[in-house]
Structure formats: structure tokens, C-alpha cells
Amino acid sequence: MLTMKAYKKFGLFQDPFNGDVTKAEDVFLTDETRFVAEFLYQTAKAGGMVALLGESGSGKTTIRRYAMDRIQSEGQKIKIIAPRSIDKGKLTTSAICDAIIQDCSAEKPRRTLEAKSRQVERILVNSSRAGYNHVLMIEEAHDLSIPTLKYLKRFWELEDGFKKLLAIVLIGQVEMKAKLDESQNWEAREVIRRIEVLELHPLGTGKEIADYLDIKFKRLGKERSKIITDEGCEALAEKLRKATRRNVVYSVAYPLLINNWVRRAMNQAAELGADAVDADVVNSL
Numbered sequence: 001m002l003t004m005k006a007y008k009k010f011g012l013f014q015d016p017f018n019g020d021v022t023k024a025e026d027v028f029l030t031d032e033t034r035f036v037a038e039f040l041y042q043t044a045k046a047g048g049m050v051a052l053l054g055e056s057g058s059g060k061t062t063i064r065r066y067a068m069d070r071i072q073s074e075g076q077k078i079k080i081i082a083p084r085s086i087d088k089g090k091l092t093t094s095a096i097c098d099a100i101i102q103d104c105s106a107e108k109p110r111r112t113l114e115a116k117s118r119q120v121e122r123i124l125v126n127s128s129r130a131g132y133n134h135v136l137m138i139e140e141a142h143d144l145s146i147p148t149l150k151y152l153k154r155f156w157e158l159e160d161g162f163k164k165l166l167a168i169v170l171i172g173q174v175e176m177k178a179k180l181d182e183s184q185n186w187e188a189r190e191v192i193r194r195i196e197v198l199e200l201h202p203l204g205t206g207k208e209i210a211d212y213l214d215i216k217f218k219r220l221g222k223e224r225s226k227i228i229t230d231e232g233c234e235a236l237a238e239k240l241r242k243a244t245r246r247n248v249v250y251s252v253a254y255p256l257l258i259n260n261w262v263r264r265a266m267n268q269a270a271e272l273g274a275d276a277v278d279a280d281v282v283n284s285l
Contacts, residue, residue: 002263009270010227016216017259024073026219027066028212028255033059036198040067040169044078044135047164049156049191051141051180052171054200057256060171061139063200068137078133079104091144093151096136100124100155100166104134121158124165135167142172142179146188149179153191174199202251206234209258216259228262228277235282236261261285 002015021027029037036052040063043050054060071078083091083099097116098109105123110116124134136155138144158165170176180197182189203209210224210233217224228236239261240253264285265277274281 003267003270006263006266006270010222010266012220012222014220015263016220016222017263020216020219021062021065024066024069026215027062028215029066030203030208032201033063036200037063037067037070039196039198040064041070043167043169043196044068044071044080045076045133045167047133047167048196049152049168049194050170050196050198051176052169052198052200053142053174053176055174055202055252055254058200058202058254060200062255064137064139064169064171076133077131078135079127081134081136083136083138091138091148093148096138096148096151096155100134100136104132117154120155121165124158125160128160128163128165133167134165135169137169137171139171141170142176144170144172144179146179146185149185150188150191153194156191156194170195200254202240202253203255203258204237204251204253206230206237209233209237209253212255212258213262226276228265229279231279232265232277232282235279236265239282239285 007013039050040052044067052060052064068080071080081100081103083096094113094116097113097120100120101107101109101116101123104127107119107123110119127134152168155166156168178184180192180195182192185192203212210230213228213233214224217227236258237251237253240257241249241251243249262277265282268285269277269281272281
């Protein structure tokens with residue numbers, strides 16, 4: 001977190017990275033994340049099954065919120081279904097049925113899975129004929145069990161004539177790639193082959209980091225370059241590059257990590273009495 005010395009040094013009264021997204025304009029979008037957000041939006045509208053994968057802190061939830069906010073702000077007749085189980089490893093097919101029933105009707109779920117399945121189909125058909133689309137949104141989907149993952153195909157196959165009744169969006173960490181590898185989970189191949197996979201990548205350059213930070217400080221009425229210089233952003237991009245044992249260089253400049261490093265650098269600048277976070281301050285960390 002920021003020290004009081006850093007708050008005073010830079011004239012801030014709140015942390016630029018806490019509660020930093022309160023409206024769509026606060027979301028930093030690259031060409032890649034804009035495409036991802038549009039893909040989620042179109043999937044919710046037209047049906048389909050997509051998995052959005054990314055490292056912890058890569059911005060998956062923010063992009064999901066951005067796409068869903070667009071649905072609501074445009075007044076789209078799309079019902080968003082979110083299972084309430086905290087531990088997705090324990091999220092069962094029956095619990096998904098319950099979520100669909102509760103979010104799309106005033107009915108109480110039936111007792112058996114077979115009865116719930118028929119109830120889900122009837123409710124979705126009636127809702128669809130009333131002009132609604134539906135999207136099932138599951139976060140922490142990397143924790144889904146293989147049996148639950150397999151059953152998603154049955155939900156996705158629900159139709160009324162030519163119209164799909166339920167779109168499915170899975171949001172999880174990159175370890176979900178193994179779960180979506182049919183060579184490792186052959187029994188789930190039928191659903192795996194139908195899932196489109198999107199992945200969020202880190203910000204690779206100092207310019208991208210600077211653009212990201214511009215939005216964070218602008219919302220507080222501050223000019224980013226007076227807090228962290230362009231050279232400081234370039235140095236940070238270099239700090240967040242790693243190398244494999246075979247000397248393949250890659251970036252880990254995900255939003256959460258950038259936020260943490262900038263806080264550290266601002267604290268350091270305040271301690272050193274530097275005018276701003278520049279390359280020297282970043283390299284001293």
C-alpha cells in the first residue's frame with residue numbers, strides 16, 4: 001500500500017489502484033482486450049461457448065464486468081446467470097440448474113436432476129419466446145470438475161427451433177488449459193471441442209504501461225507523467241520481463257503486478273525525495 005509520505009508527496013487522497021473501476025470509462029482497453037470484451041458481448045447476444053483465461057491479476061473480471069455493463073447500459077434483453085457457489089470445485093450440475101431456475105423465473109427448483117433439467121429447458125424456452133437471451137457466467141472455472149464440465153454441453157445444446165437458449169462464458173486461470181486439453185481429458189472431448197478459448201496477455205511495452213497508468217491517475221485529477229515518467233514506465237516494463245532457462249524473454253506486466261510495483265516505486269520516490277518516479281527510482285527497487 002502507499003505510505004502517508006507518498007500520499008503527501010504526490011498530493012493524493014486515495015490510492016489510484018483501489019476501487020479504480022467504477023464505470024466503463026475507467027477500464028483500460030488495448031486492441032486485444034477490446035476484442036475480448038466484444039467477443040464476450042457477442043457470445044452473450046448470439047449464443048456460443050467461450051473460455052476466457054488469464055493469470056491472476058490479468059484483468060479477467062474487469063473485462064467481464066465491462067462486457068456485462070455494456071449489455072445492461074444498452075438495455076439488451078439478456079439474462080445473466082451466475083451460480084452462487086464460492087468453491088467452484090464443488091459446483092455441481094444440480095447447482096447450475098438451480099442458478100438458471102432462480103435467475104430466470106420465480107419458481108423453486110425441483111428435487112431431482114432429471115426434473116430440474118426439464119424445468120430448466122421449459123423456463124428457458126418460455127423466457128426466449130418472451131424475447132430474452134441468456135448467458136451462464138462461471139468465474140473461477142478452472143476449478144470446475146470434469147463431470148460438471150462435460151455436462152455443460154447439454155446446457156449449450158438446449159434450443160428452441162434454430163435458436164440457442166443458453167450462451168456459456170467460463171472465466172478461469174491459465175491452468176484451465178490443461179482441463180481443456182482433450183488429450184488429457186478425452187472423456188470431455190465433446191464439450192472441449194466446442195469451447196472457443198480467449199487468453200489475456202500482459203502489457204509488453206513501457207508505452208502500454210504508461211497508457212494504462214494515464215487512466216488510473218487521470219480519474220484522480222493527476223497527470224501521470226508528474227508521478228511516473230515515460231522513462232520510469234520503460235524501466236518498469238524491463239523490470240517485469242523474465243527469461244526462461246532457454247533465455248526466452250517474456251513479460252509478466254499484468255495490471256495487478258503493475259499496480260503493486262508502482263505503489264512500491266512511489267513509496268521509494270517519496271523516501272528518496274525524488275521529483276517523480278523515474279528510471280533511477282524503479283531500478284533502485
